[in-house]
Amino acid sequence: MSDRTIKEKRSRIFMNGRSRAVRIPSDFELEGDEVIIRQEHNGLITIEPVEKKMTPREVIAWLRAQPPLPEEEWLPEIEDLPPRDVDL
Numbered sequence: 001m002s003d004r005t006i007k008e009k010r011s012r013i014f015m016n017g018r019s020r021a022v023r024i025p026s027d028f029e030l031e032g033d034e035v036i037i038r039q040e041h042n043g044l045i046t047i048e049p050v051e052k053k054m055t056p057r058e059v060i061a062w063l064r065a066q067p068p069l070p071e072e073e074w075l076p077e078i079e080d081l082p083p084r085d086v087d088l
Contacts, residue, residue, distance in 0.1 A: 011023045024030065024047075034050040054062065 007028065009025050009028070011025060013020055013022050015021070030047075030049040032049050032052050035047050036050055038046045038048075040046075
């Protein structure tokens with residue numbers, strides 16, 4: 001038996017303006033406000049949430065909240081060699 005759990009429920013399709021819409025039951029909660037809808041050749045339709053992209057400010061705030069790296073994970077010091085002469 002697979003370790004993937006599949007939930008199944010019936011839902012209604014209804015008209016919303018000029019589009020058909022489907023109600024997503026609350027126990028199939030999706031993150032965010034957008035989804036990607038795909039229809040395969042056999043008619044199977046999949047709905048998946050769109051991952052929210054972090055703004056640069058959110059990335060910086062996230063990085064600041066991370067614990068410092070242990071010393072063994074630091075980058076090694078790089079020997080700063082003098083510049084070479086270049087014949088222009």
